[in-house]
Amino acid sequence: MLWETDDVVRVLDPSEQRFVRHATYTGRSVTVLGELDAAALGAAFAALQRAFPILVCRIVEDDDGNGILLRPGHIDAVGAWVSFGDPDEVPIPAESVDPGDQLAYLDVVLAEEDRARVTLFVHHSVADAGHCVELFARLWEYYTDYVETGAIATRADVSARETTAAQEQTRPGTVPEYPASLEALLAQRGIERGERSGLELVTRPLVVAEQARAERTDPAQPTLARPARVQLDPVATARVLEIARAHAVSVNGLVTAAVLRAYADLSGADRVSCVYPVDLRRRLDPPVAADAGTNLSGLAAFVADAADTEDLVVLARRIGTSLHNDLADGVIEQSVLHFPDFYGPNRIHSTAGHIALTNTGTVPTFRAPAGLILDDYEIVYLSAHPRPSTGASAAVTFLVYTYLGRLTIGRLGGGALAGELLDAVAAELSWAPADREAATA
Template identity: 55%
Template sequence: MPELPHACDVLRDEVDVLRTLAPSEQRFVRHGTYTGRSVSVRGALDPVALGEAFDFVRREYPVVACRIMEDTAGQGYLLAPDEQAWTPASVRQGDVETVDPPVVDPAGQLAYLDVVGSGADQWRVTLFAHHSIADAGHCVGLLSGLWDFYTRIVDCAPITVVPQAYPKPLEWYVEAHGIVRSVASGFEDVTKPLPPETDVVPAAGEPTSSTLARPLRARLDPDTTTRIVALGRKSGVTVNGLVTAALLRACASETVGGAVPLGCLYPVDLRSRFDPPVAAAAGTNMAGMASFAAEVDPSGSLMELAQRISGRLARDLSSGIVHQSVLHFPDFYGAARTYSLAGHIAVTNTGVVPAFRTPAAIALTDYEIVYLSAHPRPSAGASASVTFLVYTFARELTVGLLGGGANTDGLLAAVRAELTALSVACV
């Protein structure tokens, strides 16, 4: 990867600097983290038209062409785009069953499109967006826009580009709504103070080559998924609560012994919880954080555990704990952190993936969440023991797994078993 220019060299021109990134955005700068959405495509895809659609995405969402630079302390700055340096879509022939890390550079632009074809009608299309400027909601919105523009191009339909304003961080919306930091962060169940002598900023070292994390997955069929959703409606417990309980039980079942103390930390999308609601493209990382801890017994009641998880989240939302949690982020992430989150179970539930608009000649047959680190360096943030990614695409509930060590296969099998048992409970 080419050496990044020194931020101070750029920051002399203050017109070029849009703003300093907020703490909710800064935590993705150190690794150059891009969040990716990868879809399998069957049919007569026109890669030239898809490249044109990607250019329309750049015009409608100018933030994706922006740049991020760092100063010597690792502080991230959002810079205006260099219109002459835009990297167009990468199109090549290859194995559509793999996802290869593309060459990306946060100092160049914040979104990349990778298109791989195999034969005449098998494709993989992966859109990468830097996590500092796009969370799950925004990234899916970008992908939806890409396919909408593509469909209009191949169908010769009129195209109107409406440039969106640069998105604002969650901290901006919290302040605008008069929310202030409380004594409690909401993370207390999964944190412990760092010893005073702890070096919270590991030696920077040289960034290594880009790395891609592609979670292993457990996928449920539509009938099983429908039964789990029906159980949530019937019991009055959220699907998020049911699935999170199943994931915690799966982790506990892979530990020798009875009840196991487990702590869970998960993001909560706050877009719809502000008045007025925040549009997908109007916010960067709009997730507050919620936590839950319990002695989890695999032989106990899953429903009782799910009720406790849902009840805790409902209380933390109604009390405002989740909304103000972002104001505590400096205590838990980055160079100024004073608490450790090491060892928690991370669960990110991005919900139902919308149906993307596509022309009749193609069909999207699969959807995955992947992560790309443009310049991996030693971590200065929270360390999860295992990370679960939960989403539903084409009526199929999917759980992706990152981490898990040597027992990854066993843990994924336990996840499938717990979710299958959960669906049977509705019969």
């Protein structure tokens, strides 16, 4: 054992374990226009590490490959990295990204003409989309405070002052508490594993080759996945929102319908299926704060015959109804309790070949001092030490979000269809139902 017993926080749960094998970091990246104060950003990142101590925790693996969350121990925190380069690129950091050292890194790339790129990488085992956006927003709040006032007051600093004033003893790690897993939060609410996972429609038995236990091989070199993207301008984005409102369907349903239609048309498949995460923070009772959990999403599944994808709005309504029913039946929460059946060395089912779609919704406008513009926003993924996978592989993965009034659709994978998929989805979203009826009349 290469760590002290006193450093152990807990063994990660299955919803978190699935990101250990590749050491997957999820990145939030923006391009910056204006004069960026690198020292102030370093101070802001240090404040973020104080306010959210999970960021300077570590993850190590035992002999069976199980991830174990550790406190920092005696390891000093790594601060912000600042270098010079091309802000149009999202590079793999030149320095080592290692979950055995810490779970969040800040990479700052400066260029001439007051342009820069800032990327926050957070280990996916301890933060999902909702948590990462909260962390990124706090980073820019702290930066703005420092630039405008020369000081940063984090909630951890305030708590420390209140504790000192009251002369109370506080256990390390409880102010604030480390975020909990979804499994732990469900258990607190008396939710236990049932018979249904909610993924039955997209589940198939594993073949013999897939059932073989993947051995722990030497990790490969780090890799960074930067999704190809298509962005709708604010006018086109507003039109999508208006269509959704006019027909009483969700934007998520409409975009998912567009993805299914585009894929069905291009692939010629008789049936199309998708799996997508559903953030449960506001759906749990009581609700959970954005930073109080690690990966708080269950999975929803939807399947349609290609012949039933012709009407975009009707398809979006069916997707919405399916999600509503699954939430009412409690199977979205159940999906995570069945994760050991789908991910990891003991899996018995597969959802391989599905379309994966993650819609993180509207990204808030990040606070910034006068004269600084955070012009673009991207989601990237960094595998710090990738190994052969032990879980389902999607046919294609889509990422959807809206920032500064622009709906963005990103794509990872897609095989032979990769070059056509994004344009096809955008074309689906550019047609109003009346346009489609006229074209098919």
